Amino acid sequence: MNSLLIDADALQAELVSHRNYIHQNPEVGLHLPITSGYVFKTLESMGCNPQKITDSGIVAVIGKGTIDKTVLLRADMDALNIKEEADFDNKSENGNMHACGHDLHTTMLLGAAKLLKDREDELEGYVKLMFQPAEETFEGAKEMIEAGVLENPTVNAAMGIHVSTGIQFPAGGVIVPEAGPSMAGADWFKITVKGKGCHGAMPHLGVDPLNVIANIYFGLKEIISREIVALDTAVLTVGVMQGGSVNNVIPETAELRGTLRTFTEKNRGFIVQRIQEVAEGIAKTYRSEATVEFSNGTPALVNNPDSIALAKEFLSEYFGENSFVTLGKVAPGGKGMGSEDFAFVSQEVPTVQLTLGAGNSQNGCIYPLHHPKALFDESVLSKGAAVYAGYAIEWLKKNR
Ligand SMILES: [Zn+2]
Ligand SMILES: [Zn+2]
Incomplete structure (x- = not known):
């Protein structure tokens, strides 16, 4: 031996x-x-x-x-x-x-x-x-x-x-x-949506950020299914969606957090950019504002x-x-x-x-x-x- x-x-x-x-x-x-x-x-x-x-x-x-x-x-x-x-x-x-x-x-x-x-x-x-x-x-x-x-x-x-x-x-x-x-590259992201809080009985007086993050969630899923080459591999997971604390109040803000996993820097860069565009675009459509932050990334x-x-x-x-x-x-x-x-x-x-x-x-x-x-x-x-x-x-x- x-x-x-x-x-x-x-x-x-x-x-x-x-x-x-x-x-x-x-x-x-x-x-x-x-x-x-x-x-x-x-x-x-x-x-x-x-x-x-x-x-x-x-x-x-x-x-x-x-x-x-x-x-x-x-x-x-x-x-x-x-x-x-x-x-x-x-x-x-x-x-x-x-x-x-x-x-x-x-x-x-x-x-x-x-x-x-x-x-x-x-x-x-x-x-x-x-x-x-x-x-x-x-x-x-x-x-x-x-x-x-x-x-x-x-x-x-x-x-x-x-x-x-x-x-x-x-x-x-x-x-x-x-x-x-x-092993995949990974990026953590956080999307904060700023709406306008108001009474739950009169949603037209505010801008509901929970509605916005729900739409952003589905928008993000489309990036992987519709914009990435089918034979490439990428995973986008939303692990946190939160906002509000009371049944009858529309909150001021809401947030969505998740991870992106990719194998190439090309897909990584593209999806990072699209997460930003989709979140900001949807927020704007619904009269709110989204801030997108990336952290803790690895190739x-x-x-x-x-x-x-x-x-x-x-x-x-x-x-x-x-x-x-x-x-x-x-x-x-x-x-x-x-x-x-x-x-x-x-x-x-x-x-x-x-x-x-x-x-x-x-x-x-x-x-x-x-x-x-x-x-x-x-x-x-x-x-x-x-x-x-x-x-x-x-x-x-x-x-x-
Ligand atoms: Zn570990
Ligand atoms: Zn480990």
Whole structure:
């Protein structure tokens, strides 16, 4: 057996303890003082030299010598504002939950840090570890790129892992994406309509903003069904429509909020513009005014063909030919409408994002990611650490 895998297995108990601590202290957004503090301290204890490049974004570089190539490994550290209801001894009690498995990502990358630090003299270049906050809000990767995570040393390629649970896929199995976009770009929008409040008995004296947002809702649906090429994929979901508080009063304002998901910047730009035009046009037709705001956007996550080829070769060599499947085998069309802010990195450098099975629905992990009862199989932590570290070692070998 490859010595990396033996060493990774030996780390399992330590990784479970890291994971339990991180899982019991979930934090959301850009400010993760407990989690990033723990990561910083753990990296320091391994002899790495972590740097805090944003409020909670941490970077560590492993490697020495003169070879000027750097591969980046990324883990996200943020949780969700969900009260945990999982049947798990170490569940969180603070009202937040690691329901997306980012606690596993963070732990696995800490394991990789140790495996790589122990092999620092053999590395044929540099490995940069990126521990980011705020993936769920699509703010963290962008903020770290702006703070220079891809510079000093300049990053030449990147790899990330996301775990899965609640699906029929074996724990420890790996899914390798197809070349091109694997996850959709996403944009959040909010439309505020300003009407004119009045008595519910005399609607002609006011302008009813609830009537306007109802019409905007149907107008938005027409963009996807009538204006996008039928074979392209885009999803527009309205998740909030609200306004008013009393049965017999026409309120002054109402709002509608939603998300747009696309795979190309062309469709993304077009639909963003049409949301604006449709909302403003309909509001004007009904004598009101609409303000459209976009926030928390991320482009599509794009996978590089060379990075994919290297991942397949490395996984076969280290774990056997049957250690992975390609995304096209488990997801129709080889892509999904979910989003991931590692996409910002993928737009800058050749990137691959692997999926690691961490909860098979046939073995009791029946709830999906983001569910308050979601469970994860901790036995995959050492494997995840080995996949991170092994990919970096092999990338550096093949790209000297
Ligand atoms: Zn998530
Ligand atoms: Zn996630």
